[in-house]
Amino acid sequence: MASNTHRYRILISYDGTDFFGWQRQPNKTQTIQGLLENCLAQIYNQSIALVASGRTDRGVHALNQWAHFDLPEPLTSDLRYKLNRMTPESIVIKELHEAPKDFHAQISALSKCYKYRILTTPVKNPFLERYTWQPGRPLNVEYLQELAETLLGEHDFSSFQSQGTPVTSPVRKMLVSRWVVKTSGILEYQVKGTGFLKQMVRNMVGTMLKLEQLQAPKQELRDILGARDRTLAAAPAPAQGLFLTSVQYPQALDNKCRKL
């Protein structure tokens, strides 16, 4: 980054249904990063890189995703308004902030929160099809709650890491891991962690529901976690139930940002 550039961060909400995930794809497939970078390139007549807190997979949603970018000149116009006019209605820029140069959407992130929504009613709901997993059966919440507690704390999460994105360490710390009963038959898994491996939340949810269906001893989840073997866990829960809900940054960095 040249020293004379100006850093900004944006808060983005997107319905991931019709996108191939966050990350730009070389073959011009529709992605959120690709689409937004194209808008910035069109506005500034140069390529401007957008760095998010992390990728979201194909079909996964974000209520609050942060990303930063650098401009050669300070902003003089309402860029948030401009971007919202250019993007499809499935992507909304909620906020735009001036950010300090040491703010980095991915590296500065302390933790992230996700929720996974499941509709448990026997009759499906067409209006929630894009935003829930609908297994069509009731779930044993008490059992699931005990499984969720097993995942709390620091662990090697290799058993819940899908292939494809190598990381230096598979150890992550879960600060929140709980099931919450919502209205209208919706059950929500809420998880907060210092970081997440590829498809980790979906793999955890898929495995918890599989164990619940099999009425397996609760110890099995601990065994799967301890084995650090991806082949022992179940298939990932479908993408449409997963939402990135928030990303936490150090208070000192947030304080140095200024909403435009």
Place this chain on the structure above:
Amino acid sequence: MASNTHRYRILISYDGTDFFGWQRQPNKTQTIQGLLENCLAQIYNQSIALVASGRTDRGVHALNQWAHFDLPEPLTSDLRYKLNRMTPESIVIKELHEAPKDFHAQISALSKCYKYRILTTPVKNPFLERYTWQPGRPLNVEYLQELAETLLGEHDFSSFQSQGTPVTSPVRKMLVSRWVVKTSGILEYQVKGTGFLKQMVRNMVGTMLKLEQLQAPKQELRDILGARDRTLAAAPAPAQGLFLTSVQYPQALDNKCRKL
């Protein structure tokens, strides 16, 4: 109807976004009636007509739409299950009832309820894009409430009837007409009437919002209604905010139905 046929009724919920409305189209365009009749034809190897309580327009949703049909033989299998396996996830058959021969989904209907949902927050919400109108500005609820009351009772609603479907009489009676403030910036217009003319709810909502935006004297809505002239009312509110919420039938007929 031949005397030896057997009548059934189904309760249907659909996300209207990707459909050209309820009514079957000759050019094979995707419609809800067309799709369901095709399923029935495939199951029974003959054409079976489906009669709904009324049409919904392109893009309009239904939480609870009723339709009836006749079969030459009594049902012996789980037709609801079969249909739900054949339909896309945007259409769900919630209930299937045996119905008396004098039940007619359209003619027997006493009244219908609709709701129209508006998101009033300045920042749009990508997850409500398919299910709300998002004018992006706050609305004067007290003013709208007074307009809604003007529409209560029996009136000639010609001013709010779009062209295309001739009716014998444009007189309808509104039993409920009110605005309700919901959570998260959603404002909902709820209306119950003995019947509705083509695009009537959307025309009423479009006109109420137009008058609100112009800060027009409240008397104007009464004048528009009294003029019985479609050119005086505003353009219809967009389809995606409208939901058919329920249809009322005589208690005696409901009692003669049996849920399967």
